[in-house]
Amino acid sequence: MALLVMACAGAAVDHEALGDRAYANRNFADALVEYRLAVRQRTPPNPALRAKAGAAALHAGDLSAAVDEYRALAVEGGESRVLEAADGLEYVARAAAEADDRVALAAALMALRQVDAGRVLGTLALDLASAVSAETRPGDAVRVLPYAAAGAPDARRQDSLLYVYGNALSRVGRCADAIGVFEGVARRHREGVVLAPAQRDLARCALQLGRRALEEGQPTEAEGWFRRAAAGDDQDVVHRxxxxxxxxxxxxxxxxxxxxxxxxxxxxxxxPGDSLAQVVAERLNAIGSGAGIIR
Incomplete structure (x- = not known):
């Protein structure tokens, strides 16, 4: 019986060695499978195996798996492995941006923030920004742009990206969040090109929130939003x-x-013929008829 147990132990598969062999032969998907099996075999966790699994997943194009492995590397490897894990996650983010894999990109950026919140993204920020276009879905832009803005090379570029971020927030129905972004851009005056659009979109969002509050029976809150939307000397349709x-x-x-x-x-x-003016005229007539103010 003892001989049988020893024979079985001797015959145990060395998944790490198999993974190394597959990796050397550029069979990265197979290497990932073997490294993950090796991770399960090891107690306590082996950070080196996590690093190997992350690299194999990245080369195999399994970006979601790469995020999982590099995040685990940071957790299991402690401070000595944080930089390596953050580097891996940045590589994943770049690969995801190039592949237009927005799910993996969002996951990589979120993990990167958890692992190394103060990391400067450098050129990756520009890559992220360039990946956002008019055709980009607002939800995707909302996930990507905060990171792009945080890593912007200068203040003007940062506010330009933040304006686009605020616009994306408003397009997904998050005007309450967008207003703070627009206010910051307008207050700082760092990028003249987006200053007027930020002020205009701020007013538009405030108008929308005022109408919503009024519909929900919250007149005091509605008044506050309407006053914010009406601020300034503009006479465009939003202010009116x-x-x-x-x-x-x-x-x-x-x-x-x-x-x-x-x-x-x-x-x-x-x-002449302005539809909003016609509505206003009806309101003024109602006041004149009911209270004798408008004659």
Whole structure:
């Protein structure tokens, strides 16, 4: 019986050696399988095997597996392996960006933030930014752009990327988050090209949030959003619509003077046949008929 046990032990498969052989022969997918089997055999965990598995997964094009292995390397290897794990994750992120694999890219960037939050992405930030275009789905842009902005080479480029990030947030229905981004870009005045668009989109998001609050029966919150949307001297349709919303809030509260003032301001810049102006005229007539303010 003892001889049988010894024979079985001697016949145990050396998966690490098989993985090394497959890797040397550029059979990276097979190497990954063998390294993962070797990881299961080892107690305690062996960081060197994790590093080998991560490299095999990266070369095999299994980017999600590479993320898992490099993340595990950082956890199991401790501080001495953090830099190696972060380097591996950056390689994965670059490969994912080149392959337009947004799922793997998001996973790699998230793991990189967990492993080495202060890492400067350098040229990777530019690669990430260039991968975002008008055709990019907003959800993908939301996942990628914060990292691209964080690694931007200068303040102007950073604010330019942040503006695009805010725009993507608004397109996925996250105006409450987008407003903070737009406000930061507008406040810093570091990139003139996106300053006016940021202010315009800030007003648009505030208008949307004001309307939503009004529909949900929250007039006080709606008033705050409408006032933010109406801030400034612009007379475009967004600002005029914000004054209309503000007038509706004040009218419902019984503040006829305030409502009439807001409605009058929403007429500024209106052209003949303007549909918004027609709505405002109806509101003013209602005030005039009911309260004798507008004659």
């Amino acid at each position: 619509a914000a004054f209309l919303g503000l007038g509706d809030v004040l009218f419902a509260r019984g503040d006829m003077v305030g409502a009439a003032e807001a409605y009058q301001r929403s007429l500024a810049g209106a052209e």
